[in-house]
Amino acid sequence: MRCPVIVKAILLLTLAALAPPATGAEYRDGKLWLDILLNSGTELTVTASPGEAPGFLLSEADSPIQKRIPESFSIRLANPEKLAYWGVLRYxxxxxxxxxxxIREQFAWxxxxxxxxxLNLVYDEFDYPDRESACLxxxxxxxxxxxxESIPMLNSTVVVxxxxxxxxxxxTPLSLYSFGPLRIDGSKLDFEGEFRVKTSNGQVLISQVIxxxxxxxxxxxxEIGPNAPAEALKAQAVAARTHAVNLLLSNKHKSEGYDLCSGTHCQVYKGKHLQNQAILDAVRQTAGEVALYLDGVAETTYHSACGGKTESSANVWKGSPRDYLNGVECLPASAGFDLSSEKGIRAWIGTPLSFPDMSSWEKASLSWSKSISKAALARNLGLSYINRIVIxxxxxSGRILDISFYGSGSVNLNSEYRIRQAxxxxxxxxxYIxxxxxxxxxxxxxxxGATLNLKGRGSGHGVGMCQVGALRMARQGSSYREILERYYPGVKISKLWIKDE
Structure with missing residues (x-):
């Protein structure tokens, strides 16, 4: 049903003008503070970490109301059916x-x-009770x-x-302060400090302001392990910081009310989990450093193990080529092999390699084997049977980028990730098979045949910094800047990238 929003829009715009921006990014005390989503659901529980005395302070953003809560609590929506309408953003x-x-705040370069x-967001004059109607x-x-977009019409009420x-x-929105480490919804991860409670699309969102x-x-x-050599940790810190800036510039979560999520969609963030002094030192010693290329932020993607050579980003993600992501030689022993050929990749995977300082997970990524039945492969592809495979x-890097399957029908895959899943x-x-x-x-x-036996090397998409390679270089005495230059040739490291205004 199409509803004119003359009265409701006035209310919406008045509230929106008074309310805090959708995302929590701000410059404060010379630092860039972000709003990181930790969890969402129709009802969430907040508890003190084991061994900690519970103590929380909840306060509303638009009123002086505060409440100190000395025990664990749950939080849910009081009026989920009235939370939002759907509207069309005109410009x-x-x-x-x-x-x-x-008002909405977003990042720009x-x-x-x-x-x-x-930004001032101007919506269409009509709103809708469901997304599909708004899409029409x-x-x-x-x-x-x-x-x-989903447009909250009023500050929603939650029950604690x-x-x-x-x-x-x-x-909502609420500020939540914890007097000690807390856990959310049964998670074993500990977080501490300042948090926000919001609502979106019928769910409660809890994010950390950090x-x-x-x-x-x-x-x-x-990403690289808490016990990695110092220079590898520093390289990972710069790569992750640069990747975070790129994620911020994409503004992927701006309409959802936070800056970054804590999962693989952005970067895996687990608070104090496995945090140690070496981690803190690596972050401190590279504080503010990001990788730039031609006055823009470099795309410092990374992966577990390339398997010998890294891959071109244009091959894996079909985008425009990046001069610093064209693929490099990682293991010197791979230099004599053409990994793009079937004979070359088979010979390379069959070549014995030994690195005594490697951890068990590094060795596992260097060489692996797996079997899958032809019937299971067919099911994964939505086919009844397969009788021919064409690479x-x-x-x-030797990664299969395009492969076709023939049998009860035909299926072509040209996504590195989808090939792995199949x-x-x-x-x-x-x-190779x-x-x-x-x-x-x-x-x-x-x-x-009835069973396909696979032998392979590497782990992940193969683009950008190879973490196993970074560990090896650090053990051999390379600095973090040398590691970054190896995997992102031509980038420069800079601290002059934040404009505080």
């Missing part, structure tokens, strides 16, 4: 003091610096589905129920 423009729209822009309206206006049964009602450097101290150990293209979630697509093959016009044809 946005720079915010002015006399603007009459909705201008004059070689990261800035936070305040967007189509009428010649706008895409990405212009459809303490462990002893007391109930308290608050209007400065960029503190955020990184909860990221890098989950159409491998990249410089073969049962293998570590990388740098593998054991047995005979024929080759013609650069294409490799295989007639699979």
């Amino acid at each position: 946005s423009e720079p915010w002015r003091e006399d603007s009459g729209g909705v 201008r004059d070689s610096q990261l800035v936070i822009d305040r 309206r967007a189509a009428e206006l010649g706008l895409g589905r990405n212009q459809v 129920r303490t462990a002893s049964g007391e109930k308290h009602y608050f209007e 400065d960029l450097e503190g955020y990184l101290a909860g990221v890098i150990q989950n 159409n293209k491998r990249g410089a 073969f049962g979630g293998v570590s990388s697509s740098a593998f 054991v047995g005979g093959f024929s080759e013609a016009n650069g294409r490799v044809t295989i007639s699979p």
Whole structure:
């Protein structure tokens, strides 16, 4: 149903003008503070970490109401059916003091610096109770589905129920301060400090407000391990910081009310989990450093193990080539092999390698084997049976980039990730199928038996910094800047990228 929003829009715009911006990014005390989503759900529980005395302070953003809660509590929506309407964003423009729209802050890169822009959002005159109806309206206006957004019409009410049964009602957004480490919804991860409670699309969201450097101290150990050599940790810190800035510039979560999520969609953030002094030192000693290329932020993607050579980003993600992500030689022993050929990758994977200082997970990524039945492979592809497989293209790292399957029908995959998933979630697509093959016009044809035995190298997409390679270089005496230059040739490291305004 299409509803004119004359009265409701006035209310919405008045509230929006008074309310804090959708995301929590701000410059404070010379630091960039971010809003990191930790968890969401129709009801969430907040408890003190084991061994800690519970103590929390809840306060409303738009009123002096505060409540100290000395015990664990749950929080849920009081009026989920009235939380939001759906609207079509017509356009946005720079915010002015006399603007009459909705305020949103988003990140931009201008004059070689990261800035936070305040925008005035102007929505269509109609709103809708469901997303699909709003999408139809967007189509009428010649706008895409990405212009459809959930619009909270009022500050929603949440019910806080303490462990002893007391109930308290608050209007979101809320500030939540913990006097010690806390855990959310049964998680074993500990977080501490300042938090926000919001609502979106019928769910409660709890996010942590933390400065960029503190955020990184909860990221890098989950990516390269807490006991990595110091220079490898520093390289990971710079790569993760740069990647975080790129994620901020994408503004992927701006309409959801936070800056970054804590999962693999952004970067895995686990608070104090596995945090140690080496992690804190790596972040401190590289504080503020990001990788730039031609006055823009470099895309410092990374992965577990390339398997010998890294891959071109254009091959894996089909985007524009990046001079610093064209692929490099990681293991010197791979130099004599053409990994883009079937014979070359088979010979390389069959070459024994030994690095005594490697951890067990590093060794596991260096060489692996896996089997999958032909029937299971067919099911993964949505086919009844398969009688022929054609490898159409491998990249410089040996990763299969394009492959076709023939049987009850035909399926073509040209996504490195989807290829891995089709073969049962293998570590990388740098593998070969054991047995005979024929080759013609650069294409490799295989007639699979009942079971396909795979032998491979590497883990992950293969683009950017190889973490196993970074560990090896650090053990051999390379500095973190030398590691970054190896995997992102031509980038420069800079601290002059934040514009505080």
